[in-house]
Amino acid sequence: MSSLKELAELVITGDIQKVKDATKQLLEAGEDPLRVINEGLIPGINEVGVRFKEGEMFVPEMMMSAQAMKAGVELAKEKIGGTDIPTAGKVVMGSVKGDLHDIGKNLVIMMLESSGFSIVDLGVDAPVEKFVQAVKEHKPQVVGMSALLTTTMPVMQEVIRALDKEGLRSKVKVVIGGAPVTQEYAEEIGADGYAPDAGTAVELCKQLLN
Amino acid sequence: MDKFRSNYDEQVTPRLTWITDAQLEQIHYASLEVLERTGILVQNQEALKLLKEAGCRVRENRVFIPAWLVEECLRLAPKRICVADRLGRRIMPLEKNRVYYGTGSDLPFTVDIDTGERRVSRKEDVSRAARVMDYLPNYDFIMSYAIASDTNPCVSDLHQFEAMTTGSSKPVIFTAHNAANTEALIEMAAACVGGEDNLRSNPYIILYSEPISPLVHTNDGVGKMFKCFEYDIPVVYTPGVLAGATTPVTKAGCITLMNAEGLAGVVMAQLKKKGAPIIIGGGATPMDMKTTATLYGAPETSMNYAIMTQIAQFYGLPNFTEAGCVNAPLPDVQAGVEAAMTIMLTQLEGCNLVHDVGYLEGGKTGYLPFLAICDDIIDMARYTGAGTRITPEHLAVDCIHEVGPGGNYMGHEHTFKHFREEIWAPRFFIRYLWEQWEARGKQTPVDLALAKVREILAGHQAAALPEGAAEEMQAIIRRREAECRS
Numbered sequence: 061m062s063s064l065k066e067l068a069e070l071v072i073t074g075d076i077q078k079v080k081d082a083t084k085q086l087l088e089a090g091e092d093p094l095r096v097i098n099e100g101l102i103p104g105i106n107e108v109g110v111r112f113k114e115g116e117m118f119v120p121e122m123m124m125s126a127q128a129m130k131a132g133v134e135l136a137k138e139k140i141g142g143t144d145i146p147t148a149g150k151v152v153m154g155s156v157k158g159d160l161h162d163i164g165k166n167l168v169i170m171m172l173e174s175s176g177f178s179i180v181d182l183g184v185d186a187p188v189e190k191f192v193q194a195v196k197e198h199k200p201q202v203v204g205m206s207a208l209l210t211t212t213m214p215v216m217q218e219v220i221r222a223l224d225k226e227g228l229r230s231k232v233k234v235v236i237g238g239a240p241v242t243q244e245y246a247e248e249i250g251a252d253g254y255a256p257d258a259g260t261a262v263e264l265c266k267q268l269l270n
Numbered sequence: 271m272d273k274f275r276s277n278y279d280e281q282v283t284p285r286l287t288w289i290t291d292a293q294l295e296q297i298h299y300a301s302l303e304v305l306e307r308t309g310i311l312v313q314n315q316e317a318l319k320l321l322k323e324a325g326c327r328v329r330e331n332r333v334f335i336p337a338w339l340v341e342e343c344l345r346l347a348p349k350r351i352c353v354a355d356r357l358g359r360r361i362m363p364l365e366k367n368r369v370y371y372g373t374g375s376d377l378p379f380t381v382d383i384d385t386g387e388r389r390v391s392r393k394e395d396v397s398r399a400a401r402v403m404d405y406l407p408n409y410d411f412i413m414s415y416a417i418a419s420d421t422n423p424c425v426s427d428l429h430q431f432e433a434m435t436t437g438s439s440k441p442v443i444f445t446a447h448n449a450a451n452t453e454a455l456i457e458m459a460a461a462c463v464g465g466e467d468n469l470r471s472n473p474y475i476i477l478y479s480e481p482i483s484p485l486v487h488t489n490d491g492v493g494k495m496f497k498c499f500e501y502d503i504p505v506v507y508t509p510g511v512l513a514g515a516t517t518p519v520t521k522a523g524c525i526t527l528m529n530a531e532g533l534a535g536v537v538m539a540q541l542k543k544k545g546a547p548i549i550i551g552g553g554a555t556p557m558d559m560k561t562t563a564t565l566y567g568a569p570e571t572s573m574n575y576a577i578m579t580q581i582a583q584f585y586g587l588p589n590f591t592e593a594g595c596v597n598a599p600l601p602d603v604q605a606g607v608e609a610a611m612t613i614m615l616t617q618l619e620g621c622n623l624v625h626d627v628g629y630l631e632g633g634k635t636g637y638l639p640f641l642a643i644c645d646d647i648i649d650m651a652r653y654t655g656a657g658t659r660i661t662p663e664h665l666a667v668d669c670i671h672e673v674g675p676g677g678n679y680m681g682h683e684h685t686f687k688h689f690r691e692e693i694w695a696p697r698f699f700i701r702y703l704w705e706q707w708e709a710r711g712k713q714t715p716v717d718l719a720l721a722k723v724r725e726i727l728a729g730h731q732a733a734a735l736p737e738g739a740a741e742e743m744q745a746i747i748r749r750r751e752a753e754c755r756s
Contacts, residue, residue, distance in 0.1 A: 118559035120514065160488050163515050167562055210378065211423045211447050239634060240378035240417065242390065258562060 064100040071104025074124030083132040093136040126174040147178045150200040154182030156215035165206040167258040207238040217249040233268040274368040276655030286618040288576035302337040304530040309334035314492035320541040343540035349586040351547045354472035356439040364588035367620035370410035374626035381637040391416035400437025405730045408648035411441040424754035439733040443476045449493035461742040470502045483516040499546040507535035508552035515557045551590035566595040567608025572615040579619045594627030601640040617651040639719035653694045
């Protein structure tokens with residue numbers, strides 16, 4: 061019989077099957093699903109975040125840990141039924157229209173998920189209306205936009221203007237990123253923040269929501 | 271002496287062969303299997319239609335390419351593409367083992383040589399880099415280097431081309447936003463060589479376009495390529511990857527995937543137009559699993575290019591790789607090591623077009639003095655690659671006899687005759703003894719390179735454009751700008 065502490069350790073090792081098995085065992089033994097999440101799975105992934113930042117763990121290891129955690133959370137959710145699982149916040153993320161590159165955005169999504177955020181992924185080549193629609197529908201706390209090309213950067217400003225026009229701008233924090241994007245540009249177009257890499261993006265979202 | 275081919279005189283060594291023919295075949299077959307089994311995503315309607323009509327299995331925009339079609343298209347693709355300069359001289363034949371160097375395109379940031387500050391790149395940076403490379407002897411082609419961020423984003427590619435081709439008469443590899451801008455840019459180039467017919471017979475521009483890994487061929491990426499083939503303009507169609515993120519992390523897996531993407535490009539190109547001049551290869555860089563940075567200055571990257579160049583030669587197609595692009599943020603010891611290692615290897619591998627030379631911070635920041643230093647590194651690599659002459663004159667037995675035991679060679683005619691060829695002389699690397707160095711103000715290679723860059727920018731002028739070309743280019747840019755607005 062695994063303990064919650066052992067479950068956290070299994071998340072750190074990134075063994076999806078073992079995390080599933082241990083979660084099942086705990087739930088079958090009558091452990092509270094919310095405790096399994098909050099005192100087993102989440103502390104495990106939090107430790108992964110710390111070790112990644114220290115340079116002790118690497119992206120693929122973090123990725124496996126995140127997948128293991130998600131698999132565990134899914135099982136716990138089934139037990140809870142309709143109850144909402146508390147998350148660190150909801151983020152709508154997309155690469156703006158004209159940009160077909162998604163590796164940077166995907167990295168940010170992966171790291172946000174690992175930190176307990178729930179994500180609505182708009183994919184690549186996302187037009188302005190898609191961002192607006194997603195904000196209306198999902199009511200996120202944060203909108204994240206990514207652009208690799210300088211030609212698509214102006215679309216980020218269009219999204220901010222559209223959110224403003226729809227009266228949604230004050231309801232969300234807007235963060236932007238991508239190789240040619242700078243802090244100055246973020247200020248210029250009226251974004252709330254800029255992150256030069258995926259790790260910083262997570263810290264930025266946490267800061268903005270506090 | 272030929273500076274482009276390693277060991278032109280001896281024709282024996284040093285040439286780098288990385289894997290065996292049997293291993294090359296394994297990669298080839300693996301790539302064919304990817305195309306036939308996994309297939310590719312094609313977002314360009316014209317390409318989709320061509321592939322379907324040629325016999326590919328098509329499910330919506332997923333295309334499965336049979337091996338026979340790949341082999342057929344490899345047979346049609348030209349084995350040799352001769353590229354000219356703006357003056358119509360056919361100076362850059364892309365043939366097996368001829369290595370040409372140039373910078374890359376679209377750096378978002380530049381370290382300003384006047385202020386020493388890192389700032390967003392401007393059109394002036396494109397122009398400056400073009401002039402510096404026009405002057406430096408080891409840059410054979412140019413790319414935009416920087417992004418013209420201070421111009422209208424709809425036509426920034428056209429502004430970059432204007433700055434490049436005005437600042438240098440060397441061959442240009444350009445990037446463009448879409449098919450319409452590609453056509454406008456071709457029109458601009460035609461204006462610089464006295465018309466479209468001259469451009470077709472002696473193309474001095476090459477498009478850089480790319481699939482997006484894994485296995486996605488976009489509407490713009492393919493559309494730009496097709497537009498060029500309508501004008502007989504050669505195209506580099508190569509992915510830039512992050513191994514471990516957009517390709518398998520294993521080197522062989524990364525190469526297999528990139529090769530499959532390149533072969534898909536060859537197929538689409540030949541279906542569009544038989545004999546379409548396509549160049550394969552790509553940026554085979556791993557992702558740093560700590561920082562997520564793209565690892566340009568890494569050993570894996572050079573190792574991948576060794577194999578990719580061998581594959582291109584196995585197909586008999588011209589190829590495009592990269593070297594001299596470093597992860598170091600500043601031109602320091604790390605930058606020198608990364609640049610020298612990668613440039614040396616590409617020279618020995620025999621890659622055709624080696625781009626991104628002189629880039630810092632993993633291809634995000636430019637600093638012109640480093641571009642100049644890399645010219646010295648290329649010079650050193652080319653010198654080494656030229657090989658060692660073994661002739662009776664060079665074996666120098668008569669000279670050894672004349673000097674005899676206990677003499678010296680400093681005043682001998684044989685030394686006088688050969689020393690310039692037999693001992694390489696750098697322009698920026700320091701070789702003074704300490705006191706000599708101190709007496710000259712303790713200047714570093716970067717100091718010397720910076721002084722040289724300033725001198726070039728103050729004094730060097732590229733060959734003039736034909737009369738009216740500058741005005742015509744500006745009119746084309748204005749026209750596209752108006753079209754973008756409407």
